[in-house]
Amino acid sequence: MTSEPPDPRDVDADPESVARTILLDQLAGRARSRRELADKLAQRHVPDELATRLLDRFEEVGLVDDTAFAHSWVEGRHAARGLAPRALAQELRRKGVADEVAREALDQLGSDELEEAARVLVRKKLRSMERFDDATKTRRLVGMLARKGYSPGMAHRVVKDELGEHEAPSGPDI
Structure with missing residues (x-):
């Protein structure tokens, strides 16, 4: 377990060293935006001038991008x-x-990729919706896609297509 670095306001602590430790600890788990790091430094009472200088340096060496x-x-x-x-x-x-x-x-997300992702989400959710009528399924599926940021047009089109395929018979019963 990582121990918390000392507070930069402590008389014995070197504020720059403490601030560097905070930044490196934050970056150890995952990449973070400059503002996330600045907010963390402010929360830990690192002076703004020092925080800006360190964040600029971390950007120069590619640790913050x-x-x-x-x-x-x-x-x-x-x-x-x-x-x-x-x-x-x-x-x-x-x-x-x-x-x-x-x-x-x-811009790296293409429309075909987005539509396929929406279809995957709808198919996955449809498995647990057998007991509902089509209107309820449609409402819930379109709502789910809307909450995930899909446009209403794409959401309705994908849900309509997937409900049609889901309800269509898979072949002749013999």
């Missing part, structure tokens, strides 16, 4: 949770990633 962070975040969250650009953009905004950087990262 909002562009790489955004690309990695989009790829990972889309693959793991099936999130669409709208939801991913909100997450990146909350993490302090600039809109233009987020837009660039979101």
Whole structure:
């Protein structure tokens, strides 16, 4: 278990060393945006001037890179949770990633890839919805896709297609 670094306000602690330890501890688990790191330093009472200087240095050496962070975040969250650009953009905004950087990262998701992800989500959810009528299934599935950031048009189209395939007979019964 990692022990907490001392408070930078402690008389005996070297504030720069403490701040570096905080940053390295934060980056050990996963990549983080510059603002996430700045917020953590502020929470730990690191002076703003020192925080800015260290964050600039960490950027220079490539340990903090909002562009790489955004690309990695989009790829990972889309693959793991099936999130669409709208939801991913909100997450990146909350993490302090600039809109233009987020837009660039979101552009890596193609429309075919998004539609296939929506279909996978719908098929997975359909398995547990046998007891519901089509109207209820449609409402719940479209709602699920909307919460994941899919456009209403794509959500309705995918749900309609998947319900049609799900209900269609798989072949002649012999």
